[in-house]
Amino acid sequence: MKIKTLRLSLYLLTITTLFFSCNSDDDDDTVPFVEADRTEQQAIDKDSLLAYLSSHYYNSGFFENEGTYSYSDVIISELPTDEDGNYLALPDPENNTLLSQAVETRTTEYLDVNYEYYVLNITQGEGDSPMYTDRVRVRYEGSSVSDGDIFDFRVTPIDLYLHGNGYDIDGAIRAWQLVLPTFKTADNWDLYNGSVDYTNYGMGMMFIPSGLAYFSSSVTGSSYDNLIFKFDLLQFEVVDHDNDGIPCYAEDIDNDSDLYSDDTDDNGLPNFIDRDDDGDDVLTIDELIPTTYEPYFPEDSDGPTLAENEFVRSRTQNNDGSVTLKTVTIADSNSDTIPDYLDPTITINYNETNE
Ligand SMILES: [Ca+2]
Numbered sequence: 001m002k003i004k005t006l007r008l009s010l011y012l013l014t015i016t017t018l019f020f021s022c023n024s025d026d027d028d029d030t031v032p033f034v035e036a037d038r039t040e041q042q043a044i045d046k047d048s049l050l051a052y053l054s055s056h057y058y059n060s061g062f063f064e065n066e067g068t069y070s071y072s073d074v075i076i077s078e079l080p081t082d083e084d085g086n087y088l089a090l091p092d093p094e095n096n097t098l099l100s101q102a103v104e105t106r107t108t109e110y111l112d113v114n115y116e117y118y119v120l121n122i123t124q125g126e127g128d129s130p131m132y133t134d135r136v137r138v139r140y141e142g143s144s145v146s147d148g149d150i151f152d153f154r155v156t157p158i159d160l161y162l163h164g165n166g167y168d169i170d171g172a173i174r175a176w177q178l179v180l181p182t183f184k185t186a187d188n189w190d191l192y193n194g195s196v197d198y199t200n201y202g203m204g205m206m207f208i209p210s211g212l213a214y215f216s217s218s219v220t221g222s223s224y225d226n227l228i229f230k231f232d233l234l235q236f237e238v239v240d241h242d243n244d245g246i247p248c249y250a251e252d253i254d255n256d257s258d259l260y261s262d263d264t265d266d267n268g269l270p271n272f273i274d275r276d277d278d279g280d281d282v283l284t285i286d287e288l289i290p291t292t293y294e295p296y297f298p299e300d301s302d303g304p305t306l307a308e309n310e311f312v313r314s315r316t317q318n319n320d321g322s323v324t325l326k327t328v329t330i331a332d333s334n335s336d337t338i339p340d341y342l343d344p345t346i347t348i349n350y351n352e353t354n355e
Pocket residue numbers: 240241242243244245246247248251271272
């Protein structure tokens with residue numbers, strides 16, 4: 001219980017300071033500085049983004065042949081202008097495409113505001129898609145729409161959490177949580193001279209309003225910055241922030257893509273960072289049915305097929321090269337459709353029963 005109290009206070013302490021504090025539904029005592037109205041800012045940002053997309057083009061012809069491309073191969077250029085500054089026609093239309101004709105317009109509601117953002121899908125990728133709560137391995141470059149300045153880039157792959165845990169792990173901006181899960185990772189990778197060569201990964205760009213990025217914060221050098229990201233999505237791993245056996249994405253009980261709105265036992269700790277989700281004093285991990293599978297060899301087999309309500313707990317490589325898979329499965333012992341770990345009237349400890 002002591003540990004839980006400490007976690008709670010840490011969480012309350014940091015939620016007032018992090019950018020993601022605006023995710024919280026509750027008002028706190030601190031008076032925030034006056035920032036722009038999100039709806040008004042979105043109207044301004046939308047105009048800027050649309051103007052950008054209709055005046056810039058990319059080297060689409062470059063990607064028409066089979067091959068492995070990277071985000072850095074995408075070259076964005078501004079349309080030529082006459083001496084009065086008016087835009088002229090698209091040069092070499094065989095090989096170039098205006099961004100406004102290439103991007104997909106997507107919409108989302110975030111913090112009660114309707115947002116429009118734009119995605120250029122150059123390669124979908126052949127692997128699997130991460131969830132918005134997962135950790136991704138990416139290469140990327142971020143720049144500002146207003147001046148084209150690159151404020152961040154990673155040529156060598158970096159692992160990023162798409163969703164933070166509210167205290168010591170920061171998450172990505174909302175746009176990343178929306179866009180990355182719509183691409184796929186590499187389908188394979190090989191080691192060459194110590195570096196990893198990925199094949200058939202997802203590659204694209206996003207053009208995003210400040211409201212889905214850093215909004216009033218000046219992380220990129222200025223507030224209310226509309227941003228462009230080019231990215232390669234290489235790999236991902238499922239994240240379980242509270243390490244209770246239920247992956248973060250499955251702790252979003254109402255499926256509204258907001259982990260903060262799910263708090264089954266109403267103790268102020270959302271399920272994704274609560275290790276006893278129903279508050280019945282039996283930890284969530286103990287209310288799940290553990291399974292250890294016979295070791296299998298990855299070159300011969302993909303391993304056991306998991307049930308829909310079964311999650312990987314660990315995957316251990318043994319000395320002989322075989323893999324031992326441990327999983328947990330959601331139990332509903334009284335068949336009332338409420339899983340044991342969310343049902344305070346059920347307190348079966350499956351780890352005690354099995355030992
Ligand atoms: Ca969890």
